[in-house]
Amino acid sequence: MGQRVSLSSSAYEYIYGNIAQGKFKVGQSISEEAIAKQINISRTPIRESLIALNKEGLLEKAGRSYRVVITSPYDLLDLYEARKIIETENAKLCAIRISSDQISDFTKFMVKATEIYRQSSVLFLMKIDLDDQFHDFIDRNSGNKYMEKYGQEIRKKLRIVRITSFPFQDNLDKDVREHEHESVFQAIINRDPLKAYEEMTKHEDHLINYVKNQVLPKLFKL
Structure with missing residues (x-):
């Protein structure tokens, strides 16, 4: 067995x-x-x-x-909208429940991720890995195992779509993404749940708008 x-x-x-x-x-x-x-x-x-x-x-x-799976534009938007609900709530929970040791680990990750992400030679897959790890950390330390599970499941599906269907998503302004991640990070380590929720909302809204205006027209010839 x-x-x-x-x-x-x-x-x-x-x-x-x-x-x-x-x-x-x-x-x-x-x-x-x-x-x-x-x-x-x-x-x-x-x-x-x-x-x-x-x-x-x-x-x-x-x-x-x-x-x-061949994802429809409606499925893709549904996934990103569901992701927004989960990620914003998890950011708030993480800011409330994060421990000092977890803050230390998160800080080390952000320093390393920033160094890697700013290298011009960084591969598209590595950027996706770093993005996933950022959100994985927040979900994992939200203290809610169900929210963590659903967040991971959605990212798993979106990762496949991002890699196989629209590598041009890499054109999303890396400076904007880096700034948004940093803003969420600062709110969490300062244990400010409202700010963490607001900053993650901005981040997810920016991504949803990018998908609507840039990804879907190219991917589905809308």
Whole structure:
């Protein structure tokens, strides 16, 4: 039983990893047989992994195989609107509940992230990783396991769309994004929940407007 769980976990990580890195594209067919040949394990744990990813909304059934979900403009906006509700509330909760040790960890992360992000050679995927880590920290330290879970699930779906469908999102003004992250960070470490909520709201509204005005017209030819 333990080996089967391990094989299922390995298959899941392989498939999700390839989606998250943009190697499996939106709309691309993914079959049990093809994955079995690529990672040399039996089809049962692969089938279990495909079913799990389907339940998470990352894959959809396509005949006898699966494919990476093709997101509609309405789904995309719904995800960003849901993200806004969760992230703003988590920022407020984090500002209330963050410990001194967590403030120290957050500060170290922000220093490192700023140094990396300002390098002109930083890859698009690394920028997405840093953005995810920023929001992951806030969700994780909100003190609400359900809010953390929902925030991670939404980011997981949006990460795939961001990587596979619109890498031109990298054109979002990095100085504006960096300033907004810094404003949220300062509010949290100063334990100011109202300010943290307000600054995260500005950040999420800016992102939603960017998606509406820049991403959707290019992605869906609106």
